[in-house]
Amino acid sequence: MTAPLRPGPLVVLHDHLDGGVRPTTVLELAGAAGLATPTDDPDGLAAWMTLSPDIDLSTAWERFALVISVLQTGRALRRVAREAVEDLAADGVVHAELRFAPLEHTRGDLDADRVLEAVLAGVADAADTGTTASIVVCGLREQDPARSLEAARLAARWADRGVVGFDLAGLEPEHPAHEHAAAFDVAREAGLGLTVHAGEMDGVHQVADAVDSCRPHRLGHAWRLIDDCRVADGRIVELGPTARIVREQGLPLETCVTSNACLGLDVADHPVRLLADAGFRITLSPDDRTITTTTPAREFELVARHHGMDRVELAAMAERAAVAAFGLSDEARAELVRRVHEGWAARPARLVHLVGRDEWAAAGDPYLPAGFADEGFVHLSALHQVLGVATAFFAGRRDLVALVVDAHLLHDAIVWEPGSGTAEWFPHLYGALPRHAVLAEVPFPPGPDGAFLLPPGLVRAVRRRGAGDLPV
Numbered sequence: 001m002t003a004p005l006r007p008g009p010l011v012v013l014h015d016h017l018d019g020g021v022r023p024t025t026v027l028e029l030a031g032a033a034g035l036a037t038p039t040d041d042p043d044g045l046a047a048w049m050t051l052s053p054d055i056d057l058s059t060a061w062e063r064f065a066l067v068i069s070v071l072q073t074g075r076a077l078r079r080v081a082r083e084a085v086e087d088l089a090a091d092g093v094v095h096a097e098l099r100f101a102p103l104e105h106t107r108g109d110l111d112a113d114r115v116l117e118a119v120l121a122g123v124a125d126a127a128d129t130g131t132t133a134s135i136v137v138c139g140l141r142e143q144d145p146a147r148s149l150e151a152a153r154l155a156a157r158w159a160d161r162g163v164v165g166f167d168l169a170g171l172e173p174e175h176p177a178h179e180h181a182a183a184f185d186v187a188r189e190a191g192l193g194l195t196v197h198a199g200e201m202d203g204v205h206q207v208a209d210a211v212d213s214c215r216p217h218r219l220g221h222a223w224r225l226i227d228d229c230r231v232a233d234g235r236i237v238e239l240g241p242t243a244r245i246v247r248e249q250g251l252p253l254e255t256c257v258t259s260n261a262c263l264g265l266d267v268a269d270h271p272v273r274l275l276a277d278a279g280f281r282i283t284l285s286p287d288d289r290t291i292t293t294t295t296p297a298r299e300f301e302l303v304a305r306h307h308g309m310d311r312v313e314l315a316a317m318a319e320r321a322a323v324a325a326f327g328l329s330d331e332a333r334a335e336l337v338r339r340v341h342e343g344w345a346a347r348p349a350r351l352v353h354l355v356g357r358d359e360w361a362a363a364g365d366p367y368l369p370a371g372f373a374d375e376g377f378v379h380l381s382a383l384h385q386v387l388g389v390a391t392a393f394f395a396g397r398r399d400l401v402a403l404v405v406d407a408h409l410l411h412d413a414i415v416w417e418p419g420s421g422t423a424e425w426f427p428h429l430y431g432a433l434p435r436h437a438v439l440a441e442v443p444f445p446p447g448p449d450g451a452f453l454l455p456p457g458l459v460r461a462v463r464r465r466g467a468g469d470l471p472v
């Protein structure tokens with residue numbers, strides 16, 4: 001029996017403000033507003049609010065409709081924003097993006113600017129938790145595109161005051177993202193981060209449409225990308241056109257396994273492991289904490305339990321979310337990544353260096369790669385970084401060898417630093433690489449379509465039993 005997972009600091013990218021309100025708060029706010037609820041009992045209401053696979057989408061929407069009906073005053077919005085940050089902080093989250101559709105909260109006396117003002121005040125009220133939070137404004141697919149354009153203009157007005165991104169949420173089938181492309185143009189012009197719910201309730205064609213028309217920086221869910229991949233022997237062996245674009249653009253996926261389970265995809269059947277092993281940038285988020293009955297830490301526990309993700313892989317997902325968070329200064333991002341690294345205290349014990357076959361064959365001992373004299377270090381990658389490195393720096397090469405390096409032997413000489421051109425942190429070996437630290441040499445050819453996939457031999461060599469991980 002393995003020890004229960006104790007997650008390190010978490011970064012949450014996909015958390016709906018209206019999907020995470022405490023049931024007790026819903027009851028109190030409804031009482032104060034004179035609104036009826038299905039029951040007066042907090043446990044009963046919590047049960048009613050919880051989604052399950054046998055609930056259809058329109059019934060599910062009633063849950064959100066009740067919550068939104070009680071969030072029509074500045075005081076209510078301020079309260080739930082504060083409580084959201086408090087609940088996330090209690091769960092181990094150090095930074096979160098809260099998303100919602102402000103225009104849905106203007107049925108009372110508030111205008112949309114006052115809505116954002118109240119939510120940001122609530123976030124500020126929770127500053128003593130030590131957890132930082134920012135806001136992503138949502139447009140809704142099923143509404144008139146003029147309304148999502150209005151939401152994007154609102155987000156743009158608040159771009160330097162706590163709003164960091166724009167998202168398209170709502171009902172996916174029959175409502176393609178391209179109808180809302182003008183909203184994304186406005187948000188992009190304002191410098192906001194862009195994300196789209198796509199490939200969640202509908203097929204991979206919605207991912208293709210969203211990527212093509214909205215040019216997002218991240219994707220919400222997108223688990224249906226698996227339909228665009230060929231799987232054999234428990235791994236992805238070929239990428240279709242949309243999957244390939246998403247992977248080669250390195251678009252982080254905001255993966256929410258419990259939420260997807262509520263729509264009928266069992267956690268054990270979720271393609272999170274397949275996609276992670278094929279180099280997709282997986283991050284984990286709760287989506288709707290109350291309505292799907294989960295927390296960020298629980299999402300990490302679930303992928304550990306059902307998909308065998310180890311501590312190093314989980315830490316990498318937390319780090320990746322810090323790297324992919326919208327609206328952070330370089331300093332704030334570096335500090336966030338540092339907190340994640342320190343808190344997880346987990347580094348991979350096996351690292352990888354990519355090199356041309358002939359260069360490696362001709363090299364002496366210790367090995368000094370071409371370019372060492374200029375840079376002063378040897379580039380290494382954690383397993384989850386290898387495909388990104390290969391695609392960015394070795395496209396078209398057919399002669400690569402992956403060297404599996406024992407990081408224990410070189411621990412004191414390895415420094416994790418931001419990579420050039422990406423915010424991701426990579427291990428740099430300050431010094432030459434002695435041959436005795438190379439545990440395996442694995443051929444690293446691209447597939448017939450030119451796209452790199454992780455060779456199974458490399459995965460086995462890196463995850464070799466007993467390899468363990470390193471303290472930071």
Ligand SMILES: [Zn+2]
Pocket residue numbers: 014016169197220287
């Ligand atoms: Zn969502």
